[in-house]
Amino acid sequence: MPVTIYDVAREAGVSMATVSRVVNGNPNVKPLTRKKVLAAIERLGYRPNAVARGLASKKTTTVGVIIPDISSLFFSELARGIEDIATMYKYNIILCNSDQRLEKELQLINTLLEKQVDGLLFMGAEIKEDHLQALTSSSVPTVLAATRDADNTLPSVTIDHFQAAYDATKELIDHGHKRIAMITGPMNDPLGGLMRYEGYKQALQDAGLKLDDALVTQGNLFYESGLRATSQFLSLEKRPTAVFAANDEMAIGAIHAAQDAGLKVPDDLEVIGHDNIRLVEMVRPRLTSVVQPMYDIGAVAMRLLTKYMNNEQVDQHVVLLPHRIEYRESTRPRATATS
Amino acid sequence: MPVTIYDVAREAGVSMATVSRVVNGNPNVKPLTRKKVLAAIERLGYRPNAVARGLASKKTTTVGVIIPDISSLFFSELARGIEDIATMYKYNIILCNSDQRLEKELQLINTLLEKQVDGLLFMGAEIKEDHLQALTSSSVPTVLAATRDADNTLPSVTIDHFQAAYDATKELIDHGHKRIAMITGPMNDPLGGLMRYEGYKQALQDAGLKLDDALVTQGNLFYESGLRATSQFLSLEKRPTAVFAANDEMAIGAIHAAQDAGLKVPDDLEVIGHDNIRLVEMVRPRLTSVVQPMYDIGAVAMRLLTKYMNNEQVDQHVVLLPHRIEYRESTRPRATATS
């Protein structure tokens, strides 16, 4: 039977209320009393029971995190950002993998609410009506990280995926390419899939290039699919001379497909990836990539959540973090203004 | 104000005890009563409060997971194994990053025990007396994953690191190499650092090769350090012709260092990595690596923990999972028995 606050009270010759005050750093305690209590705590090896505390205070200092797959480089980086900030604000994290399966996501939301989390951080692709309903079925604050719902009902932290894809494509266009392929993400993902594709299309259109459906393939974000898509591109009669991939893993697949076909990157094929995961430094040539600041997205999302949990004023509930392109050797040196 | 079990009881015209039974699937409830209760739950949108339940039942169905760094490919894979099995057994996971800092580790153990986790899963390098003491300061079952304490006091799940390193080195020896370099992990890590080094040494010794200190460098497990270590090796007068790296990231660094120096892998330099993380498929040439089944280690560790949490009989508290070498193109084809 573990030591309770009552035992400490008896040992110190005070009431439990006083012990509680000492433990919680309430200033209204005489120094001498505090000392006695602290001594008793030490002597007995008292360890507060957070469950009891949670029941009494209706706060668990725990937030639920629903993530598609923690073993993905992308999400694990995000998770680290979340956890770091959570720690900073004295929260713990219950981490759950959803594999982006709707049913599981809904069930997880429910489980986490049962566990009385103080807040919820949700990552996933599409946010459906079901999600919204489940997430608002209690008054627990929720923040979306690296995703958004269509109507911006919920607070969210993302980058501007349309613009990011636009910029990447524009960069390739500026390099003089006319045939630019794209390996998209799953199109049921409104941001990472659809939005990036839209940005690509828009950039082509603005440059007066016409979209060639043969140069667009939907990938599944994994290396293999980038490899496959690209070797298919390269088997075309009219090959692309540049590839924009919706994530880095596929982009690396693209590089290797080119190399396997005896082509040089970037000379014969330029490649731009997306996300700038740590992998980009571990390929030859190193991969030029659109920086999506995963860690920061996680960190900012968590910070935002703490504000909601503390009823702080929030002026912007939809946060767009800046993106940029990190240039490496999978693209040719940038055209500096020359004649 | 949320709906409580009491509200449901009133609505259904029964006592809270009966509601509790229905919610917990206790069979001793008349079908009609169960139906009434279920209807009331539905009508009121009742959601059990897991904190209250935890206080009353002294079980939280939550386990604490202390991991060095979730953003590492190695550990995130492990974490996924843990989480999958946890889910299977209806547990949730509180995930904490320790960065392998002793102070933080101890503090996390304490926090998790305060939160009344039903079990603890610990990952880290060295297990010191402090750890043991903190981990046994309560009677919460603990399992070590991918690490062990020196005396095997605690249950653990690992592979045989000595043997794994021995095998990898032996493989290179069998390829006829006389100068085999090693990039070790941090030596304060008894398993991933020291043990692998010991295995390497033993293999050399058994083959009658003598250890050359110039061919051993301590790395920090990151890509860069593999890159640096190898380019240093290659600047030696008497170059190594093969490299064994204590993890894959460093091994990939080794490959690139060789390539940057104009050498061919595996023709001029054979490289073997360790862990077989997903990255090994994303380099050219693809990396031969010692398979450390991260996912399985996590899964088995979690399974073991569930046994302890349910007071099941455990016959082996120190589990060694099998390892093997996965051959790819960074090593030459294996010598099949020829003349």
Added chain:
DNA sequence: AAATAAGATGAAAACCATAAAATGGGAAAG
């Protein structure tokens, strides 16, 4: 010195569930 304010402490209720003990009704056993 009296009145008042402020600070320190304690007693008891509340938090929401589970667990153990008690109750009542009906069936089987004697």
Added chain:
DNA sequence: CTTTCCCATTTTATGGTTTTCATCTTATTT
């Protein structure tokens, strides 16, 4: 027709805190 047993259910106690609210000290003001 009791007695015993079983089943479904209720009653009561319990878990370990925090949180009012009341009380008692002590300090401050006039």
